[in-house]
Amino acid sequence: MSTGSSPRTRGPGAITAVIALGGIVVSLMQTLVVPIIPQLPRLLHASASDASWVITATLLAAAVVTPISGRLGDMYGKRRVLIGSLVVLIAGSVVCALSESLVPVIVGRALQGLATGLIPVGISVLRDELPTARVGGAVSLVSATLGVGGAIGLPVSAAIVQSADWHVLFWLAAGLGAVCLLLVTLLLPESPNVSPGRFDALGAVGLAGGLVLLLLPVTKGGDWGWTGGTTLGLFAAGAVVLALWGWYETRVSQPLVDLRVSVRRPVLFTNLASILVGFAMYAMSLTLPQLLQSPKATGYGLGQSVLAAGLALAPGGLVMMALSPVSARITARYGPRASLLTGVAVIGVGYGAGLLLMSQVWQIVVTSMIVSAGVGIAYAAMPALIMGAVPVTETASANGINALMRSIGTSTASAVMTAILANMTMRLGPARLPTEGGFRMTYAVAMAATVVGLLLTLAIPRPRAASSAPGVHAAGPAAPASAAAGEH
DSSP states (O other), X not given: OOOSSSTTOSOHHHHHHHHXXXXXXXXXXXXXXXXXXXXXXXXXTOOHHHHTHHHHHHHHHHHHHHHHHHHHHHHHOHHHHHHHXXXXXXXXXHHHHTOOSHHHHHHHHHHHHHGGGHHHHHHHHHHHHSOHHHHHHHHHHHHHHHHHHHHHHHHHHHHHHHHSOTHHHHHHHHHHHHHHHHHHHHHOOOOSOOOOOOOOHHHHHHHHHHHHHHHHHHHHHHHHOTTSHHHHHHHHHHHHHHHHHHHHHTTSSSOSSOHHHHTSXXXXXXXXXXXXXXXXXXXXXXXXXXXXXXXGGGSSOOOOOHHHHHHHHHHHHHHHHHTHHHHHHHHHHHOHHHHHHHHHHHHHHHHHHHHHOOSSHHHHHHHHHHHHHHHHHHHHHHHHHXXXXXXXXXXXXXXXXXXXXXXXXXXXXXXXXXXXXXHSEEEETTEEEEOHHHHHHHHHHHHHHHHHHXXXXXXXXXXXXXXXXXXXXXXXXXXXXXXXXXXX
């Protein structure tokens, strides 16, 4: 039974709009500080290496929280987790807005990252609350907000920084979070699908510790040295902790993550493909702004300001939103597997075009829009694949694991692309800048990631009819539509 005070009193459109807005605001946190990255050491009175923790803290917190918030949503109510996520986002934003030094800003940015759990939990609310016919389109729309928030965040943040104090960025984040909190409180009912039980606190600690030990050297390896003792030691410790965590999770009666469900072929290969899609998406976010802002004196750079570069990439986010109905139609007609295949293929085409289109701003815009189109289609397909393969009482935690896989992909992309651009450089006056070959190499690596992603997607089994697939049939209202679609 629902624990909300006014269950099902709002229409599907209102519920979808509230969750979509929340997704945009949460994803906005990822690019909020990008325009001030070069100034962070001066603004926070810290070294460049220490100031990079302002970015790293958010990435780590987001990766750790998504599977945990998903399980909490399944157990104690998704609406409560959404409210808690927004409260944490507001608190983190206010801490940053009131700070002038490094440590409190890192704490605030970590709190902002903890709000990332809102997105997979929100997608699960759509499955619980919307009519079956509306779920596909709504999931596609909310999934697209991951790109929309990141795309619009760069020009908006750049415009604010150029005309106001940097603290205004965080006051804006706090205000947007407060608006979302009010809307969720007033308009969103509590989901009726819960699975009460004992929260696996030891499992949560083990997963969080293992992820931090694994992702910390991924994000900081460039600063520490990839073959350094600290980097290799943390990688080894992370592998050991996660192996022990997996052993423990298979033996506890109420695990944080049901690994038996996670290793089902549809779930496993969807999650593996998600890593590659996350990698390809974040590669674009890292390389295209740098290419646009490189000085014209390099011979290939386009000499754009931060604001102009952000405006050039903003259409990509709008393309993601515009194509969400297309992804829903592909899923309805051919199944979510076909949508994921289409999306990954389009990403690869985008990077292939990018290798040939690097000399004009409009060409970078075209590359961004093609890659963004593929990301939007692929991101919309992933929750549908996951929800069609897990029980209805585990949708939030399963979507949380899928979001974690994408976070691993983005973190890995950050490390790989940074390493490529840092090692393929040229001297321009006193500065060393990435070469044109370095940028082409990032495109080639991203294309290789999409090829692997395609192979993993092809390994996802085609859905069987609901009557012959009890695991899928039991997954709830979204499963029959997906299963039926897969028969075409």
